[in-house]
Amino acid sequence: AQTVTQSQPEMSVQEAETVTLSCTYDTSESDYYLFWYKQPPSRQMILVIRQEAYKQQNATENRFSVNFQKAAKSFSLKISDSQLGDAAMYFCAYSGGGADGLTFGKGTHLIIQP
Amino acid sequence: DTGVSQNPRHKITKRGQNVTFRCDPISEHNRLYWYRQTLGQGPEFLTYFQNEAQLEKSRLLSDRFSAERPKGSFSTLEIQRTEQGDSAMYLCASSSGTSGGTDTQYFGPGTRLTVL
Numbered sequence: 001a002q003t004v005t006q007s008q009p010e011m012s013v014q015e016a017e018t019v020t021l022s023c024t025y026d027t028s029e030s031d032y033y034l035f036w037y038k039q040p041p042s043r044q045m046i047l048v049i050r051q052e053a054y055k056q057q058n059a060t061e062n063r064f065s066v067n068f069q070k071a072a073k074s075f076s077l078k079i080s081d082s083q084l085g086d087a088a089m090y091f092c093a094y095s096g097g098g099a100d101g102l103t104f105g106k107g108t109h110l111i112i113q114p
Numbered sequence: 115d116t117g118v119s120q121n122p123r124h125k126i127t128k129r130g131q132n133v134t135f136r137c138d139p140i141s142e143h144n145r146l147y148w149y150r151q152t153l154g155q156g157p158e159f160l161t162y163f164q165n166e167a168q169l170e171k172s173r174l175l176s177d178r179f180s181a182e183r184p185k186g187s188f189s190t191l192e193i194q195r196t197e198q199g200d201s202a203m204y205l206c207a208s209s210s211g212t213s214g215g216t217d218t219q220y221f222g223p224g225t226r227l228t229v230l
Contacts, residue, residue, distance in 0.1 A: 004156075033216040044117075045157075045205070045221040091156050095216045101147055101159030101170065102219060 002027045004094050006105035013082050014113045020067075021077045021108045023092030029053075034068065034075045035093040035102065038086075045091070051075065079110075087112045116140070118222035120206050126228045127196055134192045135225045137206030144211030146189050147219060148181055150174065151203040163189060164211060196229045203227075 003026045013019035025034070036048040051059045051068050058066050063083075067076045079086055089109055093102040119138045127133050139146050144165055149157035160179070162170045165186035175181075178196075183189040193200055203224040209217035 035218075037221075044223040047218055047220070050218060093156075100216065101149070101162055101172070102157070103159070104156030106154070106156050 002029075002094050002096065002103045004092050004103050004105040006092055006108050008108045009106070010109040010111065012111040012113060013079075015082055015084060017082055018078060018080045019082055019110065021079075021090050021092075021110065023075045023077070023105055025073050025075065025092070025094050027073070027094065027096070029096050033095045034066075035095070036064070036066070036075075036077045037091045037093060037104075038088045039091065039107075040088040048090070049077065082112050084112050084114060086110060118206055118208050118220055120204075120222040120225050122225060123223060124226050124228075126230065128230050129198060130195055132192065132194045133196055133227065134190055135204055135227075137189045137191070137208075137222060139188070139206070139208030140210075140220055142210070143208035143220075144186070145209040145217065145219075146183055147207040147209075148189070148191050149205040149207065151205055151224070152201075157205050160191075193227075196227075198229045201227055201229045 005024045032053045034051045037045045038048050039045045049061045049064050063080045065078045089107045091107045092105040121136045146163045148160040151157040160175050161181050163183040178194045181191045203226050205224045206222045207219040209219045
């Protein structure tokens with residue numbers, strides 16, 4: 001079974017600084033998909049960024065980028081120029097492809113210090 | 115443009131009662147997923163529909179749980195004889211189901227269940 005591990009229960013960063021959230025996963029598949037979702041307090045989960053395992057280029061979405069290390073099974077999220085609105089729980093998720101349900105990590109609580 | 119909606123948003127019930135939740139996916143999305151999220155944890159996959167067909171069920175989905183998606187539109191999740199351990203946030207997500215790979219899943223706001 002696939003597992004996703006987020007080793008940082010909580011991270012804190014000053015506004016405008018850069019922060020990196022860690023995620024590792026375990027799978028025997030060669031083709032899969034990885035996601036970062038954001039869940040603000042009392043609000044619904046939204047997709048931040050996704051990465052296809054067959055793509056060597058790291059995904060980027062504006063201030064959000066990933067460092068995908070397939071051999072190490074690592075998928076970290078970098079948030080540049082942190083903003084107060086980035087404060088949320090961040091979940092790393094794995095999908096084996098097709099219509100699989102997502103396997104989530106336990107999440108990292110990101111605090112933005114003004 | 116409406117996203118995924120879920121009703122009710124909150125449900126408080128007594129142990130042993132039955133509860134039913136509803137999820138309305140994004141219009142024309144073929145795939146619909148149910149997850150359960152307990153406090154301090156990430157969501158856990160429960161079940162998945164492709165149109166009206168329930169194609170996958172997690173072992174977390176005990177016999178007390180049943181899900182339907184009549185006509186491939188909205189879905190309902192029913193929990194019979196609720197237990198205190200069923201207290202959680204129940205999340206619904208939908209995806210278009212049109213790509214050959216993994217579609218992005220869009221989540222609803224969830225239904226928070228409290229079993230007293």
